[in-house]
Amino acid sequence: MESAISVTGLIKRYGGKAVLDGVDLQVARGSVCALLGPNGAAKTTAVRILTTLTRPDGGRVEVAGIDVVRRPREVRRRIGLIGQQPAVDDVLGARQNLVLFARLHHLGRRAAGIRADDLLEQVGLADTGTTPVRQFSGGMRRRLDIAAGLVLAPEVLFLDEPTIGLDPAGRRDVWEAIRALVASGTTVLLTTQYLEEAEQLADDVCVLDGGRVVARGTPRELTAAIGGDRLELVVTDPARAREAALLAEQVAAPGPVADAVGSGERVVVPLARRRGVVGDVVRALDEAGIAVDDVVLRPTTLDEAYLKITGADDARTEVPA
């Protein structure tokens, strides 16, 4: 399938240090790709390069099939950008903002007005009248910002941490808006620090760390590659949590696993799912005289996968696409 975003060998240096050091990324048309990574992983820099705001130092970057360095203006006609903070005019009203941006997209006066009204309807701000944006709530401001990124019905939409600082209701609103866009065929690339957000929205997840893509795949593939399931135990006596963790690990996964966590009364043990494994663990604990209040066998979460991928520098897990 043709890619909406195609990045090969992208390099960006700041002060001699390569913050992006050979990044490759393909995003299929009509799909949602979530770019994850710890703070300082240059996610925003990557988005700024893809949206023509920053020039790359090396590599090839195409958005909607167009080279961002050679024909930035053609790229700008086809993209929408929603940055980390809402980039809208505080003094003006919602409609005035959208008309301004539509005019700068070179829509005529009438067309700009019509488009602004459509967008206001779409993001649920039609009744804000001439209220200055300054008086909007965080969620409303964000929705207006999203509308501003949609003026020309972009082929590719970039969202840089779209729900940062929003309350749960505001976050849900933004997710709904993004889902509606994807349903209409827009390709979306979003950066986020919330794994839940990636799980909710993304077809593909791409983890950026140390200037490189260290893992990519569907959320399921990533969690599966990190190591199956987790057994969560709640022990009665917190003092014996550590002991319980080691014991459970021995029983559940014969072989070198070093990830069991025991703090407070909660114990989390990675394991490979097999017949009778839960019973084995509980029996072993019982024989050792460690009382167990609760047992849950669950799949690894994307959070755990992500921490594993970005956490240990020496044991970085490569996940094939």
Add this chain to the structure above:
Amino acid sequence: MTTRTDDESTAVRLRWAVTDAWTVAGRDVAHWRRQPAAVLVGALFPVLLLLMFVYLLGGGMVVPGGGDYRDFLVPGMLALAMVFGVEATMTAVVTDTARGITDRFRSLPMAPSAVVAGRCLADMAASVVGLVVLVGAALAIGWRPAGVGRALVAVGLLLLLRLAFLWIGIYLGLLTRDPATVTAVQILVWPFAFLSNAFVAASSMPGWLATVAEWNPVAGTVTAVRELLGAPVGTGGGWATEHALLLSVAWPVVLTVVFAVLGVRRFQGLSR
């Protein structure tokens, strides 16, 4: 609804550059409509200074070579009003950059030059309004210019000075993303204003200070506007005062060119 065109010809680009600059400037006009108080305060501040210096301090002022202090001060205030514009320009640029509006503009398929050109248009328009208000106030307290034709030349020189400080403001605004820096400029503008011939004749200052004041980029404009408006000029100036008209053009042109080059480079540097 959507207009998608291929790469445009130079003529089309130029037309859009003008239209986009106009649209960007229109945003400022919309701001003024919504916040008339802010505009009014900006325009009335030089009026307040004029009244303070004429009525509170003016009694103690003696113009070297004779003449009324009010008539001496009005051209000085007109020029300083142009200098004070640097704060408004810088504030607008810093605010837009800090709030992400500048990047929003840069991500649109508009002419990139329009971001800066629109700022120029809007601020020049604001300065014309400021001049009208200040001249109105000066007329109200009894000041009279020598003639309309010469007064128009004086207005031209003043706006040229404003253009120079506009570009200084754009450059300074692009240097920083911290709104607190604007405060520093707002403070520094005062010694700059006082170390000129705007409030008192440079010749009344001690030795080297007089020379600095005389060569202040504002001084040429102040003296030239005084001459054009038939106001007392003050005696005892050196070469710079004698060639005020030349300096009133040269200083702003040099400053405009230097800071326009720096500013445009800085703007392009945003993509680094």
